[in-house]
Amino acid sequence: MNKVRAALLALCLVLAFPGAVWALDSADVPVTVKIPQMIILELDATELVFEEADFDYVLGPAQLVKVGVVATKEQAVTATVSGNVPYTLSIAALEEYLIGAYGGLIHISQLKWRLTDSDNPEHWEPLTLDRVPVKSGPPGTMEVRFDFQLTALWENPAQMYTGNILLTVIPEESEEMSQGSKW
Numbered sequence: 001m002n003k004v005r006a007a008l009l010a011l012c013l014v015l016a017f018p019g020a021v022w023a024l025d026s027a028d029v030p031v032t033v034k035i036p037q038m039i040i041l042e043l044d045a046t047e048l049v050f051e052e053a054d055f056d057y058v059l060g061p062a063q064l065v066k067v068g069v070v071a072t073k074e075q076a077v078t079a080t081v082s083g084n085v086p087y088t089l090s091i092a093a094l095e096e097y098l099i100g101a102y103g104g105l106i107h108i109s110q111l112k113w114r115l116t117d118s119d120n121p122e123h124w125e126p127l128t129l130d131r132v133p134v135k136s137g138p139p140g141t142m143e144v145r146f147d148f149q150l151t152a153l154w155e156n157p158a159q160m161y162t163g164n165i166l167l168t169v170i171p172e173e174s175e176e177m178s179q180g181s182k183w
Contacts, residue, residue: 039083041169048076048165050150068153075116076148079167082141086172089144090131091165098163106161110153116145124149131168 054071057064062071081089091113098106112124115134125132135144 035084037083037085037171039081039085039087039169039171041089041167042080042082043167044078044080045076048073048148055152065151068151068156070149070151072147072149074147075145077146079144079146080141081137081144081169083137083169083171084139086136086138087169088136088172089134089142090168090170091127091134091146092131092168093127093129094164094166096129098161100157100159100161102157102159104157104159104161106150106152106156106163108163110151110156111163111165112149112151114147114149116147127165131166136172 050071050073053060054073055062055069057069062069079089081087093108093111096108098108098111100106108128109126111127113127114121114124135142
């Protein structure tokens with residue numbers, strides 16, 4: 001209760017004598033901030049799985065072609081890139097083959113990709129060992145949605161296959177970066 005009375009009394013004094021309080025001294029504090037280059041890549045999927053039902057060309061979504069069966073996974077992976085510098089997202093395979101559990105091989109070119117919002121939905125890019133630029137963006141956040149298509153050839157033995165796709169974000173060199181640091 002005493003604290004409330006003391007606070008009320010102090011408030012009354014400040015309001016009654018507003019000119020009685022002066023700053024005796026002040027100082028400026030310079031602030032310097034050097035923000036580092038930051039880029040983050042997040043994926044909404046931890047793996048890309050083609051299941052047996054994906055290859056059903058009678059009742060399912062697959063297509064029967066002369067060389068085998070084509071299975072498609074639309075919007076299979078969404079990559080979210082956030083960065084404070086311009087950047088380019090690229091895609092590649094880590095190895096030349098998807099490797100079967102019993103020794104079978106599927107060449108990575110049988111696995112194709114496209115952007116979900118592609119202007120040409122019939123155009124698919126084969127996966128390669130080379131990093132292929134997918135999309136570039138300015139500083140900020142960008143979502144990139146991928147569709148994938150796998151052609152299972154009649155020569156590919158029936159078994160489980162595994163491999164890896166590598167998505168990489170590379171900063172683009174800007175004028176400021178090429179001239180060196182201004183610090």
